[in-house]
Every structure is written in C-alpha cells, then in structure tokens.
Amino acid sequence: MKIDRGLEVTRNIKIIEWLKTEILSSVSALYDLMFKGARSTDETVQDVLANIIMVTYLLSKRLGLKYSDIDNKIKxxxxxxxxxxxxxxxxxxxxxxxxxxxxxRE
Known part of the structure; x- marks a missing residue:
C-alpha cells in the first residue's frame, strides 16, 4: 500500500502540534498540583511528571532525533x-x- 507523502507530512505536523499541546497541558497540571499542595508521593504528581518525560521523548522522535540522542544530551x-x-x-x-x-539503568 502506497502512502501519499503529503499525507504523511500532514500527519507528522498534526502529531507534533498535539505533542506540544500535551507537554504544555502536563506542565500546567503540574503547576496546579503544586499550587494545591500535592505531595511528591501523590500518584497524580508522579503520573504528570512521567507524562512530561514520555511526551518529550515522543516529540524528539517526531522532530527526527533518536531517543539515544536525548539520553546523550541529558548525560x-x-x-x-x-x-x-x-x-x-x-x-x-x-x-x-x-x-x-x-x-x-544502562
């Protein structure tokens, strides 16, 4: 099955925009939780932080980077x-x- 190159570019742009929105939404949720006094042991705080990290990795992949590129830059x-x-x-x-x-972890 042949996939139209234009459709693939459009899908990639759409997912990048969604990932950017997801990061902003998660950061906003984190600020809100911290403002309300949530503790670091709260499941919701852990979930939001994990989501920020996961979505950041996914966005980097959509931008053409390898997960290992991000790992190396962090190190x-x-x-x-x-x-x-x-x-x-x-x-x-x-x-x-x-x-x-x-x-x-390595």
Missing amino acids: EKIRVAIREDHKVEKWYGDLTTLKEHIKA
Whole structure:
C-alpha cells in the first residue's frame, strides 16, 4: 500500500502540534498540583511528571532525533552542570544522584 507523502507530512505536523499541546497541558497540571499542595508521593504528581518525560521523548522522535540522542544530551548536560558546580548539585547532590541512576539503568 502506497502512502501519499503529503499525507504523511500532514500527519507528522498534526502529531507534533498535539505533542506540544500535551507537554504544555502536563506542565500546567503540574503547576496546579503544586499550587494545591500535592505531595511528591501523590500518584497524580508522579503520573504528570512521567507524562512530561514520555511526551518529550515522543516529540524528539517526531522532530527526527533518536531517543539515544536525548539520553546523550541529558548525560552531557549533567556532566557540565556538575563540573560548573550548579546550585542543585552544590546544595543537594541531585545531579550526581541522577548521573548514578542513569548509569545503573544502562
């Protein structure tokens, strides 16, 4: 079955727009939950954060990137932030913890 190239481009644009909207909607939901005092242990907060991460990966794929490209860029940003003594690292050590978490998954 031959798929019209124009139809494929249109579908790709449509899904990119939907993914962008989904990210904004999820970020808005996160702000709303935080404003209302939701705790990080709340299932809803975890669901929203997971959705933001998942949709970001899907958007990157639609934009022509590989999931591994995003993973590598995250690792690079962590390395740079640790080296530059970013406040979140300096105060809490979160970047080192994240680096270790990512390494353990590999």
